[in-house]
Structure formats: C-alpha cells, structure tokens
Amino acid sequence: MLRKPAGVDIWFGMPVNCAAPLGLLAGLVETDGYAHPVNLVVHRPSKGDLHVRCDDVIAQIFFLDRDMRRAEIEVLEQGAPGAVHLREELRQWFLARHQDRST
Numbered sequence: 443m444l445r446k447p448a449g450v451d452i453w454f455g456m457p458v459n460c461a462a463p464l465g466l467l468a469g470l471v472e473t474d475g476y477a478h479p480v481n482l483v484v485h486r487p488s489k490g491d492l493h494v495r496c497d498d499v500i501a502q503i504f505f506l507d508r509d510m511r512r513a514e515i516e517v518l519e520q521g522a523p524g525a526v527h528l529r530e531e532l533r534q535w536f537l538a539r540h541q542d543r544s545t
Contacts (some may be wrong), residue, residue, distance in 0.1 A: 446505055448474050453504045454482060463494050466501050472508070 444452065455468035465485035482501055486492050494500065518525035 444473075444503070446473065449508045451506050451508055451511070452480075453506055454480065454501050455504070457499045457502045460499055462500055463492065463498055464500050470506070 446452065451470055451472050453468065453470045454466070456462055456466050467483040467485075469483070471480055484500070516524075518528070
C-alpha cells in the first residue's frame with residue numbers, strides 16, 4: 443500500500459538499471475481519489491516458461507508532483523536572439539566535454 447500527499451501522482455515503469463522478467467507498460471496514475479489496486483500491464487516472454495520469484499523486481503515507481511508535469515514549451519525561430527544564445531551555450535558545453543571526457 444502506498445500513501446502520498448494530494449497533488450502527487452505515481453508513475454509505474456520498468457526497473458532502472460536492473461533486468462526484469464516481464465516487459466512492463468509504463469503508466470501514470472493520478473491517485474488523489476483512487477483507493478483501489480493498480481493493475482500493471484505486462485508482456486510475458488513469447489517463448490519458454492515464465493518464473494517470477496517473490497524478490498524479483500518487476501516495476502519501479504516514481505512520485506511526481508502534478509505541478510511539475512506542466513511543461514511550458516517555447517519554439518524559437520532559428521535566428522532569434524534566444525535561439526542563438528542557446529546554440530552557443532550548447533556549443534560551449536560540447537567543447538568543454540571534448541576537452542575533459544570525465545564531465
């Protein structure tokens with residue numbers, strides 16, 4: 443059972459940095475008024491038997507503040523001052539990374 447504050451949603455997805463026995467379809471659940479089990483949708487392997495042990499990791503969850511999902515996207519014309527500045531910033535990042543590969 444998971445309890446979380448109002449305004450926080452739960453994203454279910456494949457485990458990060460570990461193998462999983464099932465192919466999980468990722469999904470976001472808005473859980474403010476949802477007090478029921480969540481069904482995870484998975485794809486089982488097409489060949490062979492499927493064995494899932496009680497300690498196998500089959501999913502990973504992330505808690506997401508609902509306000510953070512409201513991305514504002516601005517499209518800049520190619521020659522606009524903001525676009526030129528961003529392009530130069532990206533060029534400088536690539537130059538610095540090329541000089542020091544550990545960054």
